[in-house]
Amino acid sequence: MKPGEPIVFVVDDDASVREALASLIGSVALRVECFASSGEFLRRRRSENPSCLVLDVRMPGLSGLDLQRKLARAEQQIPIIFISAHGDIPMAVEAMKAGAIEFLPKPFRDEDLLDAIRQALYRDEAAKARRSEVTGIRTRHARLTARQHQIMTRIVEGKLNKQIAAELELSENTIKVHRRRIMDRMGASSVAELVQMIERLG
Numbered sequence: 001m002k003p004g005e006p007i008v009f010v011v012d013d014d015a016s017v018r019e020a021l022a023s024l025i026g027s028v029a030l031r032v033e034c035f036a037s038s039g040e041f042l043r044r045r046r047s048e049n050p051s052c053l054v055l056d057v058r059m060p061g062l063s064g065l066d067l068q069r070k071l072a073r074a075e076q077q078i079p080i081i082f083i084s085a086h087g088d089i090p091m092a093v094e095a096m097k098a099g100a101i102e103f104l105p106k107p108f109r110d111e112d113l114l115d116a117i118r119q120a121l122y123r124d125e126a127a128k129a130r131r132s133e134v135t136g137i138r139t140r141h142a143r144l145t146a147r148q149h150q151i152m153t154r155i156v157e158g159k160l161n162k163q164i165a166a167e168l169e170l171s172e173n174t175i176k177v178h179r180r181r182i183m184d185r186m187g188a189s190s191v192a193e194l195v196q197m198i199e200r201l202g
Contacts, residue, residue: 005031006030006031006049007030007047007050008051008052008054009033009044009053009054010025010032010033010034010035010053011036011038011040011055011056011064012083013037013056015036018034021054024110025054025117028114030117037062038061041053041067042070046076050125050128051121052081052101052120052124053078053080053081054113055080055082056083056084057082057084057095064082065091065094065095068080068095068098068100079100079119079120079121079123080101081101081116081120082102083106084104101119101120102119102120104116134200134201137197141201143185148182148185151168151178152194154168155194156198161175161179162175
């Protein structure tokens with residue numbers, strides 16, 4: 001699999017359904033991998049590529065809803081599109097409340113499923129980009145010295161160099177030097193950008 005190549009996972013215990021879905025998804029040049037059970041899907045090799053899961057609700061063993069809950073507990077974030085020949089309104093509501101992208105009763109229009117898949121892949125790609133950005137910020141933040149952390153906290157609070165210098169009993173020139181180093185290490189071009197970064201870290 002190429003890095004960054006989107007992939008659609010299909011989990012359905014019906015071989016004919018898996019085959020039909022693989023053909024449909026492959027027809028729009030998307031990579032697809034099929035699994036006959038939730039357990040088989042959970043044993044797969046993890047991928048960092050943008051992905052989504054087309055999941056049957058009712059299956060022997062671990063049901064689709066059970067799998068959704070298990071993935072959530074394990075903090076494995078993947079957009080889910082449920083399909084079901086037996087779905088009812090309470091089941092659909094439960095799935096959507098738990099974060100599913102779509103709940104499609106069989107038979108469904110091919111284009112409805114493909115639209116849901118496109119939306120899910122777009123959402124997952126955006127989420128992965130956000131997580132990657134936060135990881136980068138966290139890494140740069142961890143490289144700051146204890147003194148730089150002290151000063152950065154006060155910069156983010158909007159304090160002036162002379163105020164920070166007075167609080168920390170340092171010269172204003174020393175604060176200016178630290179400020180430049182903090183901005184460089186964090187990759188921030190302005191105080192506003194630095195504030196946004198720290199907010200992203202929560």
